[in-house]
Amino acid sequence: MSKPKALLAYPVAKEIQEYLHEHFDLKTLDFTNPQKYEDILEKITDVEGAVVLGTPIDKTLLEYGKKLKVISNITVGYNNFDIDAMIEKGVVGTHSPGVLDNTVADYVIGLMIATGRKITQLNQFVKNGQWERMDNSYLFGKDMTGSTLGIIGMGRIGEMVAKRCSLGFDMKVIYNNRSRKPNIEESMNVQYVEFDQLLKTSDYVVILTPLTESTQHILSYREFSLMKKDSILINVSRGPVVDERALIDALERGLILGAGLDVYEQEPIHKDNPLLKMDNVITTPHIAAGTEKTMNDLAWNAAKSLVSFLVDNKAINVIPEMK
Amino acid sequence: MSKPKIFIANPVPNHVEEYISNHCEIVKWDFTKPKDFQGILEIVKDVEGIIEVGLKIDENLLSKAPKLKVVSNISVGYNNFDIEAMKKYNIIGTNTPGVLDETVADTIMGLIINSGRRLCEAERDLRAGNWEKGDGDKYFGKDIHHSTLGIIGMGRIGECVARRAHLGFKMDILYYNRRRNEAAETKYNANYLTMDEVLSKSDFVLVMTPLSDETYHFMGEREFKLMRKDAFFINASRGQVVDEKALIEALNNKEIAGAGLDVFEKEPTDKDNPLLKMENVVTLPHIGSATQKTRDEMAMFAAKALVDVLQNKKSDGIVPELR
Numbered sequence: 001m002s003k004p005k006a007l008l009a010y011p012v013a014k015e016i017q018e019y020l021h022e023h024f025d026l027k028t029l030d031f032t033n034p035q036k037y038e039d040i041l042e043k044i045t046d047v048e049g050a051v052v053l054g055t056p057i058d059k060t061l062l063e064y065g066k067k068l069k070v071i072s073n074i075t076v077g078y079n080n081f082d083i084d085a086m087i088e089k090g091v092v093g094t095h096s097p098g099v100l101d102n103t104v105a106d107y108v109i110g111l112m113i114a115t116g117r118k119i120t121q122l123n124q125f126v127k128n129g130q131w132e133r134m135d136n137s138y139l140f141g142k143d144m145t146g147s148t149l150g151i152i153g154m155g156r157i158g159e160m161v162a163k164r165c166s167l168g169f170d171m172k173v174i175y176n177n178r179s180r181k182p183n184i185e186e187s188m189n190v191q192y193v194e195f196d197q198l199l200k201t202s203d204y205v206v207i208l209t210p211l212t213e214s215t216q217h218i219l220s221y222r223e224f225s226l227m228k229k230d231s232i233l234i235n236v237s238r239g240p241v242v243d244e245r246a247l248i249d250a251l252e253r254g255l256i257l258g259a260g261l262d263v264y265e266q267e268p269i270h271k272d273n274p275l276l277k278m279d280n281v282i283t284t285p286h287i288a289a290g291t292e293k294t295m296n297d298l299a300w301n302a303a304k305s306l307v308s309f310l311v312d313n314k315a316i317n318v319i320p321e322m323k
Numbered sequence: 324m325s326k327p328k329i330f331i332a333n334p335v336p337n338h339v340e341e342y343i344s345n346h347c348e349i350v351k352w353d354f355t356k357p358k359d360f361q362g363i364l365e366i367v368k369d370v371e372g373i374i375e376v377g378l379k380i381d382e383n384l385l386s387k388a389p390k391l392k393v394v395s396n397i398s399v400g401y402n403n404f405d406i407e408a409m410k411k412y413n414i415i416g417t418n419t420p421g422v423l424d425e426t427v428a429d430t431i432m433g434l435i436i437n438s439g440r441r442l443c444e445a446e447r448d449l450r451a452g453n454w455e456k457g458d459g460d461k462y463f464g465k466d467i468h469h470s471t472l473g474i475i476g477m478g479r480i481g482e483c484v485a486r487r488a489h490l491g492f493k494m495d496i497l498y499y500n501r502r503r504n505e506a507a508e509t510k511y512n513a514n515y516l517t518m519d520e521v522l523s524k525s526d527f528v529l530v531m532t533p534l535s536d537e538t539y540h541f542m543g544e545r546e547f548k549l550m551r552k553d554a555f556f557i558n559a560s561r562g563q564v565v566d567e568k569a570l571i572e573a574l575n576n577k578e579i580a581g582a583g584l585d586v587f588e589k590e591p592t593d594k595d596n597p598l599l600k601m602e603n604v605v606t607l608p609h610i611g612s613a614t615q616k617t618r619d620e621m622a623m624f625a626a627k628a629l630v631d632v633l634q635n636k637k638s639d640g641i642v643p644e645l646r
Contacts (some may be wrong), residue, residue: 003629031479034455034456035333052414054409056501058451084538102466102468102469102493103466103468106436106440106466106467106468106492107436107440109409109432109436109492109642110433110436110437110440110442110467111442113429113430113433113436113437114433114436114437115434117429117430117433117613117614119433119434119437119441119443119448119605119607120437120442120446121438121444122608122610123443123605123606123607124443124605124606126592126599126606126608127600129594129599131591131592131608132591133591134376134377134590134591134609136396136608137615137618138608139608139610139613140613140614140615140618141431141610141613141614142614143425143426143614143616143617144425145425145426145429146425157566162489163490163491164492165489165491167434167486167490167491168486168487168488168490168491169425169429169432169491170425170486171397176419211555265581267419267453267456268455268456269449269454271452276449276450276452277450282442282446283449283450284442284445284446284449284462285445285448285449285462286455287434287440287462287464290440290460290462290463290464291440291463291464291465291466292463292464292465293466295460296465
């Protein structure tokens with residue numbers, strides 16, 4: 001029996017590529033050049049499945065990919081999927097839940113401390129040779145221990161952030177979520193509060209909701225005006241859950257103390273974005289899940305989901321909307 | 324009875340000065356001017372107490388201060404005390420143990436995550452406008468969760484770091500200390516090993532020993548060679564416990580992956596220190612305990628120790644060697 005045809009649209013480790021070759025008649029993109037949508041369209045026409053990272057799976061692509069049965073997303077987020085169009089065409093989408101949770105939770109804490117204690121700014125200060133005397137009170141930052149963390153969206157990553165902050169840093173942790181999580185409340189001494197209450201009482205607000213129509217711009221002018229003046233916003237989920245214009249306004253007017261951001265409404269971020277000029281903002285290029293090991297685990301997960309679906313006829317890691 | 328005269332050598336918050344003034348007559352350094360030793364000697368000749376940060380208390384000063392009874396450090400480290408000379412002149416020295424532990428432990432976790440996950444590098448490039456789509460793998464770092472943290476010197480701050488690392492981040496804790504620390508072993512599953520074993524097995528090596536004759540330069544060429552090539556070195560105790568030349572050499576030769584430093588052999592460090600040129604080194608201007616809340620508490624603790632010793636010859640803040 002001939003092997004099913006598949007496309008690898010993102011560079012992965014050699015072992016993973018070999019594994020895919022074993023099971024598929026595999027095509028790959030030219031990874032020496034940046035990913036081009038047109039190249040993907042050209043190569044998608046006769047494959048049954050593809051491993052992708054960030055490629056928009058929209059009506060156009062589905063039109064080209066007449067034989068497509070499954071798309072395996074390397075990441076956990078899948079807002080690159082046009083879900084309705086995929087369902088209409090009978091194309092299943094998979095993702096990689098769980099794999100990156102710990103790595104992202106580490107990064108959230110890194111951003112909290114880096115923003116609260118001005119770590120990137122002070123690193124640059126020392127490296128620029130500006131450190132000339134001890135005892136500068138403008139070097140002072142904000143304590144973690146004893147302060148309050150508010151988590152919006154208590155999923156797996158939220159739970160891991162809560163664990164670090166409550167058990168590790170001895171912080172008070174509150175959360176808001178569509179549904180209550182009694183287990184987490186008990187095991188980590190975490191308290192459920194109303195959305196507005198969370199904004200009003202948190203020293204650090206960490207937003208971890210997935211991006212949907214109802215969560216787009218869930219933090220906007222009204223919400224920032226509710227937050228404490230000495231509070232810090234952390235976003236590592238998806239840029240558009242935050243109204244970036246409202247955030248910039250809040251930072252400029254001192255409605256909040258600072259922000260630690262790994263995601264933006266537009267990525268890569270526009271070079272003129274005022275956030276890039278602000279001292280009280282930490283900006284990183286969407287790398288919260290970026291460790292060698294986690295990227296490798298994610299790619300393995302996507303490769304295995306594809307093999308399971310097309311070779312073993314078993315659907316695993318299917319996104320919730322298609323289950 | 325007249326109030327004893329004391330010298331405030333470093334700025335303290337108003338409420339702390341007020342507290343001291345209730346019990347003492349105050350002479351303050353003119354903080355608009357840089358400190359000069361001659362000026363200080365002029366002041367200390369008729370004071371009974373000094374409250375300061377990092378002022379060298381040695382034969383030279385003590386021989387000019389016939390009325391002096393107590394020197395109160397607004398810091399936990401007291402390597403500025405010449406203990407033998409202080410014993411000879413019958414001077415009590417105090418420090419601020421306990422008050423700053425959690426804040427310093429936050430700084431250390433910040434250094435661990437920021438060096439391992441390369442936040443500073445990513446942020447600097449992003450601000451410079453260098454973010455192209457799909458180049459996130461440039462910043463792939465090392466996972467913090469489930470990695471191994473080696474703590475050399477398991478005192479109170481070491482325990483606070485172990486709590487964060489083990490309960491929060493599920494890290495394995497190895498440690499070396501002059502004495503075993505059973506609390507850390509029970510609570511954080513810390514594993515007691517020789518110093519060489521800690522060095523050779525850890526992903527992150529944290530030095531937490533106070534500076535003394537025995538610990539001066541005790542991290543040298545041999546010790547860095549024992550460390551893993553993918554390991555990071557973290558120091559937030561005192562710069563002189565590390566032979567900085569050996570550290571620079573180890574980084575240049577890629578014997579270790581990177582470093583996170585809050586302290587340096589000389590502070591402020593020289594502008595041409597090669598460490599300031601290194602991408603894989605996070606440099607902070609000695610801000611371990613630098614939050615407003617903690618610095619206020621340290622100043623108050625030091626003020627109370629000063630007054631207690633002058634009034635009752637007793638205080639919890641007296642350093643062990645002078646009790």
